[in-house]
Amino acid sequence: MSQGQWYPPEWPDRIRALAAGELTAVTPRRAATVMLLRDRGPEAPTPGPVVHMLRRRTSMAFAGGAYAYPGGGVDPRDDDRLIGWAGPPLEQWADRLGVATVTEAQAVVCAAVRETFEEAGVLLAGPTATTVVGDTTGDGWEADREALVARDLSFAEFLDRRGLVLRSDLLGAWARWITPEFEPRRYDTWFFVAALPEGQRTRDVSTEADRTVWIAPAEAARRYDAGELLMMPPTVTTLRALAPYRTAAEALEAADVQDMTPVLAQARLEGDELVLTWPGHDEFTKHVPAAGGGGGAA
Numbered sequence: 219m220s221q222g223q224w225y226p227p228e229w230p231d232r233i234r235a236l237a238a239g240e241l242t243a244v245t246p247r248r249a250a251t252v253m254l255l256r257d258r259g260p261e262a263p264t265p266g267p268v269v270h271m272l273r274r275r276t277s278m279a280f281a282g283g284a285y286a287y288p289g290g291g292v293d294p295r296d297d298d299r300l301i302g303w304a305g306p307p308l309e310q311w312a313d314r315l316g317v318a319t320v321t322e323a324q325a326v327v328c329a330a331v332r333e334t335f336e337e338a339g340v341l342l343a344g345p346t347a348t349t350v351v352g353d354t355t356g357d358g359w360e361a362d363r364e365a366l367v368a369r370d371l372s373f374a375e376f377l378d379r380r381g382l383v384l385r386s387d388l389l390g391a392w393a394r395w396i397t398p399e400f401e402p403r404r405y406d407t408w409f410f411v412a413a414l415p416e417g418q419r420t421r422d423v424s425t426e427a428d429r430t431v432w433i434a435p436a437e438a439a440r441r442y443d444a445g446e447l448l449m450m451p452p453t454v455t456t457l458r459a460l461a462p463y464r465t466a467a468e469a470l471e472a473a474d475v476q477d478m479t480p481v482l483a484q485a486r487l488e489g490d491e492l493v494l495t496w497p498g499h500d501e502f503t504k505h506v507p508a509a510g511g512g513g514g515a516a
Contacts, residue, residue, distance in 0.1 A: 230506045232400040233485045233492050246396055246404035248322075250330035251289025253392065253456060254340060255466035256414040256432065266434055267413075267466040269457070270338060270420050273429040284448045285431075285438070288337035289330070289407070295372040296325035296332075302377055304347035305387030314391050315408060316478055327386050330410045332373045336366055338430075339421035342389065342412060343382040350385055352417035363423070388412055390473025392459070395452040398483035398494075406480070409456055411473050413466035435460040451502045452481070 235241035254270040271285045301324065308320035317323050335341045335354070344350040354363075362380070365371035377384065389410045397404040414420070422430045435457040441447040442454045449457075459476070463469040483502075485494050494504040 229400065229494075229504075230492070232402075233494060233506060236400040237485060237487055237492060241400060243399035244402065244404050246406040248292040248326060248329070249290060249405040249407040250292065250326050250333060251287045251407055251409055252330050252334045252389070253287050253409065253411045253460065254334060254338060254414055254420070255411065255460075255469055257466050264434065265464050266436070266461070267463065267469065268432040268434050269438070269460065270414075271431050271433060271438065272337065273431075284450055284453070286450070286453055287409075288334045290333040290336070291405070292325045292329040293332070293369065293373060294325070296328040296374065297321045299374050300324065301328070301374045302383035304344075304383045304385050305389075311386065311391075314478065316394065316480070326408050327389065327410075328373050328384065330389060330408070330412075331384055332366060332376075334412070335363060337423065339363065339423050340414060340418050341382075342385050342415065343377060343380075344385055345381055345383070347383060347385075350388070350415040350418075351382065354418060355421065388415070388470075390470045390476075391478060392473050392476045393452065393456055394478050394480045396480050396482045398485070400485065407452070409452065411460070411469055413470055451483075451496055451499060455499055 232241060236243070255267040256270075257267050258265075269287070271287060273285050274283060298321075300321075303324070306314075308323050311327060312318070312320050312323035315323050315326055317326065331342045339354055339359075341351055341354050362371065362376055366373065366376060376382075389412050391408060392411045393409040394407065395409070396406045420430065420432075438447060438449075439454055439457045439461065442449050442457070460469055463472060481496055481498065483494060483496050485492055487493075490507065492506040494502075494506060496502045
């Protein structure tokens with residue numbers, strides 16, 4: 219059994235309450251997260267890209283201390299008006315993301331691009347459909363980033379102010395995971411992959427993280443297995459899926475064939491145990507005593 223999984227101590231009691239019909243599942247919030255990749259130089263000891271990860275502050279209510287990718291919730295304002303758009307049409311994105319409307323597809327993709335800018339200082343947008351902005355580290359960019367974080371500025375307003383179009387062709391949809399029904403904070407999260415644009419660099423600007431790293435996916439997964447890095451199931455699963463690719467471009471191209479079926483944990487009672495499973499991901503199966511407490515990393 220892997221030793222780095224983020225496993226809150228309150229899970230067993232909440233699972234028992236859900237199984238007994240004493241807990242009403244909250245509606246998950248829409249969210250997006252981006253696996254931002256960059257290629258290493260020819261002098262790198264091993265081939266393959268590295269991925270940008272953040273360690274969430276231990277004070278965070280959700281997944282404190284766990285390593286994750288830049289990401290966060292959808293801003294409802296991103297459903298309200300169409301924005302400058304480059305790449306596949308919204309109808310194609312709606313089909314790929316499994317959502318009912320083009321406005322919802324736009325909102326999810328906007329969340330991915332906005333959160334990457336908010337938490338890493340990287341912006342997947344440009345003045346035209348074939349260009350991308352360069353350095354985003356100046357004072358003006360930082361003021362706009364902080365206004366987005368504070369929700370004083372909508373993403374559409376930001377793009378309009380800057381005369382930019384969102385480069386959806388720089389993103390690939392990779393996976394979709396929904397927080398288990400027994401969690402008090404639930405998210406319906408789309409995972410995307412993207413390559414770091416030329417001329418841009420990541421910055422440690424997230425107020426939700428106390429550390430950022432560029433790390434090879436296989437190395438991050440190895441350190442999870444060794445119990446050195448805490449992660450949630452979707453994080454380590456996507457790291458394992460990224461490990462075989464030799465370049466960021468190769469991983470982005472592979473996004474088109476990834477399974478976007480939502481993954482939702484299931485809890486069932488088997489004798490004197492509650493069994494928690496993630497369909498298709500047996501390594502995360504948990505056996506929780508049907509009575510009494512529990513928790514900790516497992």
